[in-house]
Amino acid sequence: RTVYVNGEYLPEGEATVSIFDRGFLMADGVYEVTSVLGGKLIDFAGHAKRLERSLNELDMTYPPEFDDLLEIHRELVTRNGIEDGLIYLQVTRGSDGDRDFAFPDAETTRPTVVLFTQSKPGLANSPQADKGLKIISIDDVRWGRRDIKTVQLLYPSMGKMMAKAAGCDDAWMIEDGFVTEGTSNNAYIVKGGKIITRQLSNDILHGITRAAVLRFAREAQMEVEERSFTIDEAKEADEAFVTSASAFVMPVVEIDGDSLGGGTPGPVAKRLREIYLDESLKAAI
Numbered sequence: 001r002t003v004y005v006n007g008e009y010l011p012e013g014e015a016t017v018s019i020f021d022r023g024f025l026m027a028d029g030v031y032e033v034t035s036v037l038g039g040k041l042i043d044f045a046g047h048a049k050r051l052e053r054s055l056n057e058l059d060m061t062y063p064p065e066f067d068d069l070l071e072i073h074r075e076l077v078t079r080n081g082i083e084d085g086l087i088y089l090q091v092t093r094g095s096d097g098d099r100d101f102a103f104p105d106a107e108t109t110r111p112t113v114v115l116f117t118q119s120k121p122g123l124a125n126s127p128q129a130d131k132g133l134k135i136i137s138i139d140d141v142r143w144g145r146r147d148i149k150t151v152q153l154l155y156p157s158m159g160k161m162m163a164k165a166a167g168c169d170d171a172w173m174i175e176d177g178f179v180t181e182g183t184s185n186n187a188y189i190v191k192g193g194k195i196i197t198r199q200l201s202n203d204i205l206h207g208i209t210r211a212a213v214l215r216f217a218r219e220a221q222m223e224v225e226e227r228s229f230t231i232d233e234a235k236e237a238d239e240a241f242v243t244s245a246s247a248f249v250m251p252v253v254e255i256d257g258d259s260l261g262g263g264t265p266g267p268v269a270k271r272l273r274e275i276y277l278d279e280s281l282k283a284a285i
């Protein structure tokens, strides 16, 4: 694979980053994951915009020029012959060669920018979408700025392992009785045809797929309600699903051992997945 590091395209084995990089020492960095279908980028503009916001929130100075970022993404897709897959982009604060809690001087410290691709043939035809996910609920013990897409992913990784240990696929996180989101996706339930998902705040990541799915749902005259819901309400729902840039719309068929909708993906989730894939492929660049 060819990867991108700080302005250079290199074979992955030759790419290096300083051991003093604050991304490595302090998880002082942000990221984006953009999916590629048929060699084209899905919702690139959304990801570029959120990246800019995450950087701003952390006073990071890397100015991500839209056209430059797009060019790097496209170059990696071409060089690595990606038909279906993902592009991972990470920007960390870099380092001034020392370790200190205070941010280094932004005038003299350049951020570290890394991109690489992951080939995922048949990404949009995942057999998982026909089966649906089994999830468990776990406490949300993450920090209070989940709207910033930082590389602090240890707890979500632990959550995924807790799910695996329970024979499940993923976990939904609970705070004060309410579902915040999945380990790496936004969470939804469907009740009486209405799509319910938590309102945007600092408590959840503002999913790019979430924004698109809610827009498509409204355009298709489906009813949408943005509000918090409890895990008990979720277990009583007709359907549940999650969204993310890599899983698109993925049905959930079991929560903490209780099956939903007879244990098979529901009609609303299936329809939204179709609409999402159709519409976002049309708009892919």
Ligand code: PMP
Pocket (backbone or CB within 6 Å): 033, 181, 182, 183, 184, 185, 186, 204, 205, 206, 207, 208, 209, 210, 243, 244, 245, 246
């Ligand atoms: N919530 C969390 C915690 C995530 O990590 C992700 C994906 N990285 C999402 C939601 C979904 O966001 P998106 O649709 O932009 O991939």
